[in-house]
Amino acid sequence: MLMSPGGRAAKLHYMANGFRLLAQGDHVVCAVSGEHIPLEELRYWSVAKQEPYASAEISTKAMLGK
Numbered sequence: 001m002l003m004s005p006g007g008r009a010a011k012l013h014y015m016a017n018g019f020r021l022l023a024q025g026d027h028v029v030c031a032v033s034g035e036h037i038p039l040e041e042l043r044y045w046s047v048a049k050q051e052p053y054a055s056a057e058i059s060t061k062a063m064l065g066k
Contacts, residue, residue, distance in 0.1 A: 007036070014045040014052070030054035032062055 010025025019042070027036045031051035044059040045052045053059035 009036075010039060012045075012052070014047050014050050016047055019045065028052045030058065032058045 007027055008025040010021060010028055011023035012019040012028060013022055025039075027038050028042060029035070030037055030053055031046075031049070033054050035054040037052060037054050042052055044054070044056055046059070046062065049062075051062075053062060
């Protein structure tokens, strides 16, 4: 999915089985890579750290502290 140049980062509250939209936007920014993740493609996040990840590999590395 291509994002429009005017796209805004959403603010989310991450929960165990999903997330709640706190501020409107069309994407979030990966806490590790800085990659923009469209909300409909967001699959990985940390409830404890309240941060999103772009992939399973990045999520695992973040959880292991690597």
